[in-house]
Amino acid sequence: MTNPLLATDSYKQSHFRQYPPEARQISAYVEARTNPFSDDVLFFGLQAxxxxxLQRPISDKDIERAAQICSAHGVPFNREGWQQIVDDHAGLLPLEIKALPEGSLVPSGVPLVQLENTDDRMPWLTTWVETALLRAVWYPSTVATMSFKCKQVIYRGLLATSEEPDQQIPFKLHDFGARGVSSSESAALGGMAHLVNFAGTDTMEALEAASEYYDAEVAGFSIPAAEHSTMTSWGPERETAAYANVLDQFARKDKLVAVVSDSYDIHNAVRNIWCGTLKDQVLASGATVVIRPDSGSPVETPLKVLETLWQSYGGTENAKGARLLNPAVRVIQGDGMTLATIEQLVAEMVRKRWSLDNIAFGMGGGLLQHVNRDTMRFAMKANAMKTEDGQWKDVFKMPVSDPNKASKAGRQAVVFQNGQLVARKFDEVDPADDQLKVVYRDGKLHESSSFDDVRARANDGLKQSLSSG
Known part of the structure; x- marks a missing residue:
């Protein structure tokens, strides 16, 4: 979709006729309401x-096309309002948007974004953008939070079993989700959200997004890797030759190459090929060969592979008392990985004295697609209305049938209280203390974050969450 006048729900097209006649400005906020998935949300995606x-001006052509579609669709169209935006605002939306810094770890129930219209003729505009704005925030923030929760689990495991947890963590969870999402844009936004926490990805659209929207050079990295088609095309009788070819092509000193090894029998491949026929070639190459199981139990299979590799290649015991394989071999488990199975596998590795240096994890649809707006109960709600006399009036909902859906009344601020972010009414705090800062006003960006900025805040949140938990 390229026409911004259609980037909304149909019923929004009629709302310009529904606000009270005295309305001049409408204020609204975005939050992740209290939810069962996470007590905190890693805020990300607004800047994209x-x-x-919001920096693409609407045009007369957009208005004409939207008018045609709305007429045929059976809903009103606010031609006068949109024409005022084109004529008086150069096609850019007269809104003020405040937000917390992206990459912040924010308690659920605390506003992430606060917005209002800046042209008194357009009180309808604030909530008109709800569909696109909420979608732009909930999806990358939920993926970033999912990735962050996995990072917490893995980092705790590294603290228990690794001598270099900070060096290891960036490449411990790899994004395999590009093919499992609903669109290229989802791959870009979700993949970029994962890269807030990690540096490993096979979702290349995320690299372009991080560069375009957050000025990153290259936000993520990968390595040469085999897939089943490149292995099975050799046939079962030439399985060893298929693996040997990968080594010939990519195994170089200090380089990594990943080889999926379960096309027929993962345990035979590890025991008789990687630990047998090809062992000398692996060791002579100076490379690290990453064995990838892709079927079976997501917990028991990689553990059995590790044991087989240990029996053949050996290794050392590190200062944490954990076993560290010969650097010639490692394992990546990408099949069946969810937050729950990562927790199980990490727990078993710690229990069995395996260093997490030996393994990386991969997630696909579980990372980028198995989330929705209700995962963290994201919502945008109107909270105040400015009337013709210049006074702000609280606006809120409080359904007796579901108190959990009650919304905040009054324009919002977010302040620190005892080191924790909390929501307060804007009129009740010193504006200098408000952590919601103007990021957009009337077509201009007022604050921006680099990808490094976002990552640094998220990493601070990780350390704080572990120290408090």
Missing amino acids: YLRKA
């Missing part, structure tokens, strides 16, 4: 929306 959507 600001740069991609």
